[in-house]
Amino acid sequence: MNDVLFRTTGHAAHITLNRPKALNALTHEMVLRIDHALTEWEHDPAVETVVLTGAGERGLCAGGDIRAIHDDARHGDGTAAAAFWRDEYRLNARIARYPKPYVAVMDGIVMGGGVGVSAHGSVRIVTERSRVAMPETGIGFVPDVGGTFLLALAPGELGTFLALTGAPIGAADALLCGLADHFLPSAAAPSFVADLAGLPVRDALARHVQEPPPGQLAAGRTWIDDCFAAGTVEEIAKRLLAQDAPAADETGVTLLAKSPTALKVTLASLRRARRLGALERVLDQEYRVSRACLRSPDLVEGIRARVIDKDRRPHWSPPALADVTEADVERFFAPLGEHELGLAAPADTTGEVVW
Template identity: 35%
Template sequence: MPLKAKIMSQQLARQKSTSASKAAENDAEDVLFNSNYGLRSIELNRPSKLNALNGSMISKITPRLLEWAKSDMANVIVMKGAGPKAFCAGGDVATLALWNKNGQQQKSIDYFSKEYQLDHLIATYQKPYIAFMDGITMGGGVGLSVHAPIRIATERTVFAMPETTIGFFPDVGASFFLPRMAGEAGTYLALTSERLSGVNVFYTGLATHYLHSSSLPQLESRLAELRFKDYDDMPSRLAVINATIEEYCTGLPYDEPMFLAGEIRNAIDRCFRHDTVHEILAALEAEQAQKQQDPQVQAWAKHTIDVLHQRSPTSVHVALRQMRLGPKWSISETFKREHQIAAKFMKGQEFTRGVTSKLIDRSKGPVQWEPRTLEDILPEENISEDFFKVDEKLPKLELLSRTDYVEYPYSREFGLPTEKDVMEKVSLGLSTPDEVLQHFLEEKRNKQGVLEVVSEILARKVAEDKQGTAVWVDHLEQPTTTA
């Protein structure tokens, strides 16, 4: 081929590649919007990619939510995913890693700006917003769902914040919702990237309701028929929606035990309450070495040690520091601080290294992290400190809503009773354990899951005094290694 023709052919190929790339980033069908009476639905429509969230999808969803917020015709918003496998498996991190490798870190930072703006808008939205967490719900998908006042898990739900597996940190507001989980469950999920499936997403409070996936289409049609008066406030509207959802509950699976429960849950609180990774590892080793320990707890401790050593050492340290600072942050400050942390990860190498190995090259061997192992980081080193310093040179995240809060506004009304709720009731010193359970069953109108969750909390955290009155206890004493 003549040189001129060869050059023209290469130029044409580059043009086609660029056009294809732009088309992929701005697919007109990657999000579907639908109006049905008073219901407005958003359907993430990339089922072949497990509905992974990209910039094109965010650029469509955000203005539509802003538009519906002003509309008198939009009563209820439903966020869902296309196909049976996933609600949303996360952000399109492979694209971000490729941008970083090509020196386009600012494009990655801009992506997080748009994503966090959307997540904060959802967290502060002033109309009923319902997330169908049907299928894989991870990372970016959690940001689209966990901040909603109504969150529905199904038998197909698989929840995780998997960021420590790819050299990142639990973002999309994880600094807010994970530390506010009972005990150290959130810290455990943040550092290990452990998965929760099906009804366990409901038991932990990450979902407010549990339905079979086959009920969702009927529920959506019923929600479209709801009518509200102009003077109905947000709590009143959500109460009607909550009652409507409860009509479709068909019971909990009998063959799926509660995961974060019993002695394993006590061990999680003992081990992950520490403020350094080295102390957490030492606590796990003590659990494993204790010969009088429950064999299931010993096996869990060994597994958890192995898992932590597979994660990015930098990410594990950052995630732990994040879990300790997060309870002090409001929802707005959370996203502003996470934006700074994300920008620093984009400018570094750990995220790009992890995503390239895990998701692009799909290497079967361990990722070559830097530092390589948790043991390579000395106890006196504070490698996470720089991630939490506010860098004035980085652009500030401009949020789309002025609403702010330090606790989720509706978490107690529509979800299951929490450990904190039970502790407050017990601390009054006026009830037997059976009376405490009956109180919550009546308060929640026999909502499914109340019996199971409150009974587990009572069995694990409550004893009876000589008068039969419920007394709160803890199980934070560390087991002693025996020879």
């Protein structure tokens, strides 16, 4: 069975992630095949729109194939994971700059690498089934695939909240955070996709887009912005646990269950992403951080606890926030020399899709 399917209907070219039993998790081969298809369609005048969907009933994509990353980190030399990330991040940047409308139907679960192949698109659709998240700190990893770029742009400190806690959000909150553009009911998604064969994107949207059900984040903006504006993870946790809001206290408990190292590196990554600006610069930073994570015991342990053994009882090393020093964090951002991703070189580029 092909892990990713391609077809063209009318003026629309379709990418379908096709690993439903693995919740369409991305493999290196899938990334390469998608990139090849985008090259062909970019130069095909018959293709006016590219559409991304996921096979099965559960969601678009749960992320990258973290079992393969676990095995490479534990038993290999890290080159396979690094090669996967190199091509994946380049694909993320390509999607963001794609010259034709790139429509991502973010129905169901969309996490990690799934965000990377969807939320950088020019038209991002969510439904009442959407659950969007960057849950990396729970496996001893750090948000990547341009996730720190996207979350750094979210209003107030919502992006910091999502990056550190890995909390999944629904349609209205994805729209609020800038991770999606339009809502339509899940039942209308097939008709919307079919309409793209013959209609311009704006006309197809006009037929189906609706107002989403209410979200949850807006009601918590006061405590989220106050707590997550703190300069350290320790202070964020302290402020959360001191709040008079049950949701804040629960968030503090959730936060302290994550990898201490991943939390501190994630906060540093997000704050640096705000200063870096361009997506390509942020992806270059994420590549340094991801490669450094391969040398961190928490990545292997986090994947073991959540995916391999599924005991959900990771033993983080070091086990406490206080034990993670500034020098420990800084090592994750060390230059890679000839192994840099190099997307931002020789100069940053910007682009805007207009249709």
